[in-house]
Amino acid sequence: MKGIRRLAHHLDISIGTVSRALNGRPDVNEETRKRVLQAAEDFGYVPNQSGRSLRQGTTNIIGFMIQTGSEITGQGDTFFMSVFDGVQVVFARHKLDLVALLCSSEEDPGDYLRRVVARGFADGLILSATQRHDPRIEFLAERNIPFVTLGRSLTDAGQPWLDLDFEGMAQASIDRLVARGHRRIAITRPHDDVNLGYVFVDRCREALAAHGLTLEDDLIFRSTPNEAGGYQIGRDLLALDDRPTAILLINETIAVGFYQALSEAGIRPGRDIAVIGRYSPHAHFLSPPLTCFRLSLRDLGIALAETLLSSMPAFRHHYPHATANQLWPMELVEGESDAFQIHQS
Amino acid sequence: MKGIRRLAHHLDISIGTVSRALNGRPDVNEETRKRVLQAAEDFGYVPNQSGRSLRQGTTNIIGFMIQTGSEITGQGDTFFMSVFDGVQVVFARHKLDLVALLCSSEEDPGDYLRRVVARGFADGLILSATQRHDPRIEFLAERNIPFVTLGRSLTDAGQPWLDLDFEGMAQASIDRLVARGHRRIAITRPHDDVNLGYVFVDRCREALAAHGLTLEDDLIFRSTPNEAGGYQIGRDLLALDDRPTAILLINETIAVGFYQALSEAGIRPGRDIAVIGRYSPHAHFLSPPLTCFRLSLRDLGIALAETLLSSMPAFRHHYPHATANQLWPMELVEGESDAFQIHQS
Structure with missing residues (x-):
């Protein structure tokens, strides 16, 4: 040790x-x-020497690590590019360059990060896709390398983090659906051990319990974050003997495929089942319009960058008021996909 | 000198x-x-020392320079993420890491590249968005830094390049539309000086001339590569006194906005005007389905990576058959948007 x-x-x-x-x-x-x-x-x-050199800011490059691969970015990206846009607004003030560190889903993120650090070309790092237990966090903290995580983790080294408010989304959605009479409510979670899945499932369970309801295991659907994953959820849901009357989609990339599977079976969101999801640029192609949670990705990027810089000695004085830990709110956009109500008999 | x-x-x-x-x-x-x-x-x-160190492959990082910014990637990316996926397939064989060099549209690409090179953290580079005259090409060639361009340019330093076959797309589309009786054919081009715009316009002009037709200046629409740009083209086209009967969209990101503008005016592609465009994951949301040109972005990424490595001494022997200069074909996917025909009287 x-x-x-x-x-x-x-x-x-x-x-x-x-x-x-x-x-x-x-x-x-x-x-x-x-x-x-x-x-x-x-x-x-x-402090470790590589950490020290990173902290001194000798490269003026900040790395933003994201996962790539056909299952994740195979149909493009509608999240990170806009976040990058916000990050660059802040970095431009300080002549810092942003590079995207593309970690293939076929590689272990810890191994990837070790190589990045060994090469020592970044002054600081932004990590995304934080896992339930994430060795990357301890690894960077032990080396005193400035970093911020987009997402929380049970691994907490006291680093600054920002995270989308999945608890708020879960709570508001469950309350809304229960108020409309739903009792059998399904939810989705990511296929992997990304922390947000745990946070989301836990809060859905608690919110249901507060209404005297139980989150049943067979109503928790796992999927890859893409259209095919959403399609599979739709098929699996339709195959249930006792179909749920409502579903909450955690990921913005699955709504299209989910709608498709339902459409093939003649099931229409808003008329036959209530659906709540997350906004993406695809959402406005969906019919009926998806009731969804939306956030400004660009503003999130700005906050991420400012939070990181507030933890770096060379830039800290520019950002005395940056918040180290922040749950980023999502706003409900009313569509028609959750209009379906259950009338109590 | x-x-x-x-x-x-x-x-x-x-x-x-x-x-x-x-x-x-x-x-x-x-x-x-x-x-x-x-x-x-x-x-x-x-050879320049920084070039030499780059050629010797000491960092095992390859940079892929792309343009970002709200006008370009504000609605996400449906092109580069898939290309990256293919590039990473090849790089994984050699333990090379891919990083995306994100050049904001508010910055001069040449200035950005000079910083990247000065920092010396990449063994080789992939450039995209090649301009009609592109100082980046001479800059890298003079320093003997291995690079490949996705796109051609009038600035030619003998570097390897791959480019989409915009000439083939222009020729096939014009021939197809003329065969269906169209005489007033509009085209679009990018808002900036990216080389592909020139290649595309020139070939459209030649293909029309071969049929005894003229490409009129007021039928060449410029737009930013996003939905808003497509919408504006639609509005501008509808405002013409003598409306064209067909249009060829060069960019995959503009079809959605273009359809929207037409729809608002009660004009339906395929029934009232013939439309040919490029495939994107959005294309299958469009009604009627877009007749479009499609390519495998992942295969393009694989070819780009192999071409780059074939020019690097440390990897050349792995890729003896890589083609240094290559026009990448696009395949026509038949939709219904170009079904509208003009019957000669």
Whole structure:
């Protein structure tokens, strides 16, 4: 055991707290900070050299790691390009360049990130697709490399993060559907261990429980984030003996395929089943219009960039008010896909 | 004047030929090669150091430069992500990583590229959005940095390139529309100086001339590559006193907005006007289905990567048969949008 992990073990506090204390973050109490700094001195802890060079900002490049591959970006991207646009607005102020680090879905993201860091060409990093347990977070924190995550994780090194408010989406959707009489409500989750899936399922379960309802296991559909995944969910749902009367789609890329599967069976959203999803540029092709949650991706990019820079010594003074941890709200756009109501007998 | 440009001037041959000769490419005759090598020795020419380090492949990163910005990728990307997918298939064989170099449309691409090269973090580069005159090409060639362009340019340094066969698309479309009786045929071109616009307009003009027809200036519509651009073209077309009976859309991102503008005026593609465009994942939402030209973006990515590697000393032996210059064919997918015919009286 070495570095920041050893300090945390010795002090019996979390790696996140140690990291926050070492980075002079305000959300650590004074006594803890003193203990950490004393222990760091006792142990002769110095930040890893590659981290140090990264922190000094010698390359003026910031890397944004995203997952690619035919299952993920095979039909294009309607999320990250707009986020990049916002990030670049901020970086342009500081002559920083953004590069997209494209990690193929066939490769382990941890291995990929180790190569990126070994090559030392970025001053800081933005990670996306945070997993339930994400070794990338500890890896970067131990090296004192500035980074921000788009998404939370159970692995918490005290790094700044932004995340879409999936809890808010889950709560508002379940409340809305229950108010319209639905009792058998299905939800979807991603095929992999991305953290947002857990957050979403947990909050849906809690929201249903508050109404005295249970989230049944056979009403949780897993799929890849693409049209084919949505189509498969539609087929699987239609094959159930006791079909749910409503469904909540977590991913913006699956609505099109889901509609298609329903359409082939003569089932119409809004008339025969209630559907709530997420906005994408495809959404306005759907008939009937999808009731969906929307956010400004460009503004999210701006906030991500400012949060990252607020954690980097060279730029911190420009962003004294950046929020280190932030749930990004999504706004409900009323469509017609959830007009279907259940009338209690 | 210095470097490769000086050699070319002295020998009174093109920079491209000098570059090909210095790189030992087979398409230079023996006598020319000897003259170039002799002159290089006389002038004490050595490849630029940053180029040399790039050629030696010390970073194992290949950069793919694309344009971003709200006008270009504001509604997402349905082109490059799939091309990246193909590129990564090839790079994975050699443990090379692909990074996307995101050049904001608000920045000069030449300035951006100079920074990228100064930072020296890529072994080779893929350039897209080649302009009619593109200083990036000479810049990289002079530094002997391995690169391939997706797109041609009047600036030719003898670098390998792949380009979509816009001439083939123009020729086939014009012939098809003329055979269906159309005489007033409109076309679109990009808003900027990207080379493909010139290639496309020129071939349309020639193909029309072969049928005794003229491409009229007021039937050439310029637009940004997005839905709003397509919508504006639709509005402008409808405002003409003498409306064309057919239109050829060069860009895959404009069809949706174009259909929208027509729909608002009660004009239906295939019934009231003939429309031919390019395939995108959006195309299958359009009603009636768009007659369009399609290509495998993933295969294009594979070819781009193999072409680049075939020009890099460390990888050349893996790709002895890669084609340095290639027009990539597009396949016509029959829809209903061009069913409208003009019956000669």
